[in-house]
Amino acid sequence: MTICGSLLGLLLQPFQVRAVRVLEGYWDRWTVTARLAGLLSRLQRRRWQALQRQAHGLEGGDTNLRVRADARRRLAAHPPPDALLPTALGNALRAGELTAGERYGLTTLSSWPRIYLQVSDRMAEVLHSARDALDTAVNLCWSFLVLAGVSVLALYDEPSAWWLCAAELLLATIAYKGAVTVAQAYSSLTHVVYDLHRFDLLDALHYPLPPDWDSEEQVFSDVSDQFAGIPREGRIYDHLGRRSRPSSPQENEKPGDV
Known part of the structure; x- marks a missing residue:
């Protein structure tokens, strides 16, 4: 049974996104x-x-x-x-998909692939760890569900062994609960990404930083429209900005600096 579960997990790997979305609802x-x-x-x-x-x-x-x-x-x-x-898993993930960037005027679903590339190495490691834990829990859930179905077919005429089917269903439930918990943590991390790296997204797009909260919401709303294919006129680029920062302290010492 353990070998079958491991093989099933490997077979599910190419369909990981679909496996998660089915459990999301x-x-x-x-x-x-x-x-x-x-x-x-x-x-x-x-x-x-x-x-x-x-x-x-x-x-x-x-x-x-x-x-x-x-x-x-x-x-x-x-x-x-x-x-x-x-499902609870779907709601845990959707909470992050609909609120993480929206607090600042960004549409999360369209901006996430772009802002994700701006995160620090430390944040990327934490996100990868959480996502791997989520995928593992989902794979375990599906593996135990399939094993329970196979056990029902194999042991239908052996009532004394039906406890094995119940145990596999219980393990599938535990794995699902674990997936929900990890999904909630992952959604919280998406909020942190926007808290810490939303201005890095503007920097990568060569847009100037907003001076205040109201301007920030308007800037990010325009950026979201751009991601959605809605043209915006009058956008001013900042091709110097923070990208002109030197990579080493020695480079920071330029002639004429006071």
Whole structure:
């Protein structure tokens, strides 16, 4: 069984993106799965509404304060109610996809491939580690699900061995819960990327840095339009800016410097 699971994990590697997206809840391509997705999405909205009531509807008492704090923390790991997906994994990842860059006026989905290339080596290592952990958890979940299906077919006439199927389903559930936890951490890291490297994106595009918050939101909104193919006129380039910084202290000592 262990060897089969390892082989299945290797076979899933080329289809990694699809394996994750199926567990996220993108099931709209087929009628039956689309109906199931709608049903589960409504359930997710009810849970979101329950968390909303817990976060804002309780009064008084130290216990209630803790309940509200926990509900707000869990709400932060969810996307807006009109963007909820059928599964917890999908909502954990979508929370980052719809809010990380939007706080600054950037569209996350279009700007992420570009800003990702501007991150520091240290941040890139952390992102790779989180993504690898997510892919591993997803692969384990699928492996245990497939093994459970194979075990049902192989052991249908041996009731004394049915516990093996239940154990494999339990392990698949644990792997899925692990994937959700890692996905929430990964979404938090995407927020950190925009916090620390959004101006590096402007630098790479040769745009001047905004002088204040209102200008920043307008600049990033224009950049997002550009990424979406919407032409913007009047954009001024800054071909010197921070790119003129020397690479070594010795180069910084130029003739005429005071």
